Amino acid sequence: MFDKILIANRGEIAVRVIRACREMNIKSVAVYSEADRDSLHVHLADEAVCIGPPPPGRSYLNISNIISAAQVTGADAIHPGYGFLSENARFAEMCAANEIVFIGPPPEAMRLMGNKVRARETMQQVGVSVVPGSRGLVQDTDQALRIAEDIGYPVLIKASSGGGGKGMRVAQCGEEVVRGILTARSEAAAAFGNGDIYLEKYVEEPRHIEIQILADNYGNIIHLGERDCSIQRRNQKIIEESPSTAVNEELRRRLGEAAIEAARAVNYRSAGTVEFLLDRHGNFYFIEMNTRIQVEHPVTEMVTGIDLVKSQIAIAAGRELNLRQEDVQFSGWAIECRINAEDPDRNFIPCPGKITGYLPPGGAGVRLDSAVFAGWEVPPHYDSMLGKLIVWGRDRDEAVARMQRALDELEIKGVKTIVPFHRRILRNAFFRRGETYTNFIQRRILSHD
Numbered sequence: 001m002f003d004k005i006l007i008a009n010r011g012e013i014a015v016r017v018i019r020a021c022r023e024m025n026i027k028s029v030a031v032y033s034e035a036d037r038d039s040l041h042v043h044l045a046d047e048a049v050c051i052g053p054p055p056p057g058r059s060y061l062n063i064s065n066i067i068s069a070a071q072v073t074g075a076d077a078i079h080p081g082y083g084f085l086s087e088n089a090r091f092a093e094m095c096a097a098n099e100i101v102f103i104g105p106p107p108e109a110m111r112l113m114g115n116k117v118r119a120r121e122t123m124q125q126v127g128v129s130v131v132p133g134s135r136g137l138v139q140d141t142d143q144a145l146r147i148a149e150d151i152g153y154p155v156l157i158k159a160s161s162g163g164g165g166k167g168m169r170v171a172q173c174g175e176e177v178v179r180g181i182l183t184a185r186s187e188a189a190a191a192f193g194n195g196d197i198y199l200e201k202y203v204e205e206p207r208h209i210e211i212q213i214l215a216d217n218y219g220n221i222i223h224l225g226e227r228d229c230s231i232q233r234r235n236q237k238i239i240e241e242s243p244s245t246a247v248n249e250e251l252r253r254r255l256g257e258a259a260i261e262a263a264r265a266v267n268y269r270s271a272g273t274v275e276f277l278l279d280r281h282g283n284f285y286f287i288e289m290n291t292r293i294q295v296e297h298p299v300t301e302m303v304t305g306i307d308l309v310k311s312q313i314a315i316a317a318g319r320e321l322n323l324r325q326e327d328v329q330f331s332g333w334a335i336e337c338r339i340n341a342e343d344p345d346r347n348f349i350p351c352p353g354k355i356t357g358y359l360p361p362g363g364a365g366v367r368l369d370s371a372v373f374a375g376w377e378v379p380p381h382y383d384s385m386l387g388k389l390i391v392w393g394r395d396r397d398e399a400v401a402r403m404q405r406a407l408d409e410l411e412i413k414g415v416k417t418i419v420p421f422h423r424r425i426l427r428n429a430f431f432r433r434g435e436t437y438t439n440f441i442q443r444r445i446l447s448h449d
């Protein structure tokens, strides 16, 4: 097992990994930018190294400073968290080249799943269903028009280097396909340095169902059930839950099987998440795979009792999975609300500033993963998520009631947060009945403004 792990991240996920290290009796090294000098992850780690000024490119994305910090402190492994360098294959390769274990998947798996077209083709080869669309890349508009006519409108134009909904655009007719492809290609080239695009049939009112998997170095792969992430605003997840009201035992088995096949196809290792769209007829389609621990991993931990970060660390240290699929038991219901420092009354603009008061909720089945404390200054340089409020209940009704109680109890003074927006969603009758589709927020919440 590792003696010392460097966490190449900040905020709540850095705190989360440091806690797992502490419980495994592994020393932890925090890295921080000058803006994070007085932050909680620095306070909790055994050691801390400043890796540069606030801009991410000068600090949390600075591969050589992070590797140097690992060498200076003698860390034998690096956990990348999510975001920043967590899906950067070159970073994973640089760790290996410096004999530092990267706690995550092999770079090849990361690279393959990061190229959405190659990922799609690989899934088609192993029989995992993908959304009807282009076989591979779209070469030119004539080919795109033929495919669109063939699969039927509306179609979605997607960037191969996109993901998470970035660089997607809908086309309702031939003319929009032609115009959409040209703009999507140039936007993708500008945003990702790669203008490759592909086409998919637009799945109406899908649910965003993702399957958590764990894979070790010896070919053992298990799935830990689904997370329903359908409550999104502008492609940003804000509420996630496990299990999903749209998934029964049989569908869970089929989704889990497909997710395991997807992981096996790319020789996956560590924790990973296979994303599917589920349509109203119960058909599901692979859309992408996230090769990192995700923000919403705690809802899976709450219903399975499995610590995903500890599992990642054990797998990276060469341990075999100590669980077979039949050992994975699901119990109860978990819901997560992301607590963002944004102003819901001003189009969710980020609201950095000083936290002048902080009172987290407590009681049975309540978990708050955050790096917030009274007196802390929320910096403007990074994303606006302060933490996640997660609750567990014996069933969905109890989880909903507990989340409402916890949201009412949570006090964060000094910055605006989206807590009032979460309260509105939790009160909504469609949400409470579990009828949450992609445009739920647009149709059920914002349209009543």
Ligand SMILES: Nc1ncc2cc(-c3cccc4ccccc34)c(N3CC[C@@H](N)C3)nc2n1
Pocket (backbone or CB within 6 Å): 131, 156, 163, 164, 165, 166, 200, 201, 202, 203, 204, 206, 207, 208, 229, 230, 231, 232, 234, 235, 275, 277, 287, 288, 437, 438
């Ligand atoms: N062919 C096809 N049809 C409809 C789609 C709709 C979305 C989508 C976009 C925005 C929010 C969503 C919420 C739940 C489920 C899906 C979405 C979507 N996404 C969302 C983020 C990224 N993972 C891909 N891909 C889609 N692909």
